[in-house]
Amino acid sequence: MSVSIKTPQEIEKMRIAGRLGSEVLDYITPYVKPGVTTAELDRLCHDYMVEVQGCVPAPLNYCPPGYKPYPKSICTSINHQVCHGVPGDKALKKGDIVNLDITVIKDGYHGDTSRMFLVGGDSNCSILARRLCQVTYECLWLGIAQVRPGAHLGDIGHAIQRHAESNGFSVVREFCGHGIGANFHEDPQVLHYGKRDTGIELKPGMIFTIEPMINAGKAAISELPDGWTIVTRDRSLSAQWEHMILVTDSGVEVLTLSAGSPARPDIVASLLP
């Protein structure tokens, strides 16, 4: 496994791509309402990326080995869908939870980020759904708070797994965070479970995503016949949040922030500057 160290020029391009990815989520937020179809959200995001931002939607026709080309521009994963949900004609309804995962390509570099949305507002979602989304957000940030030169990849996974499991939830094993740059998915694989002091040592200039998928029930998943959509095997709810981060000389820089990014959770207040 060889993990690239980005040059200052590449880092600047990744900052721009990261902000643009996050701004797509800001743009789409007011449209995530009961009655909207995920295909409509896909079309709106596609047009915003292409026509307003001058970006390429990275998912469209993305075709890793063993897959068929991804048919849409964003991923929309509802309720028991874990990740890679393919937008379609199903309308969102009050009380659904949905992850929107955006990846833009700007000037040859990728910006990858996702958020959860509670459809119809928090008060319409079950207490379990709200707690799952909140704990998963805390897992993401507890992972981010581990990042500094000299830390190990396993420190991130350990922090995420400990928080998820201590809340009675489970960590999806089959999908992970990833290095990212001129390629959508690069080394390293960033597992969302693991042991402290294991895995590669983090060095300044590494850029990767952290994107925990946390299930309310068991960790096992299945793939739907569309060849993309991943669901929980027990059909329990699943949540995911994703940021793209840079290892800096002194710690961590989150690259996928914008005006509409939710605030960091209180749980990391004492862990980050």
Ligand code: MF3
């Ligand atoms: N954005 C996803 C990730 O975080 C990857 C989606 S691949 C797609 O890695 F083809 F489904 F879009």
Ligand code: CO
């Ligand atoms: Co990603």
Ligand code: CO
């Ligand atoms: Co993503």
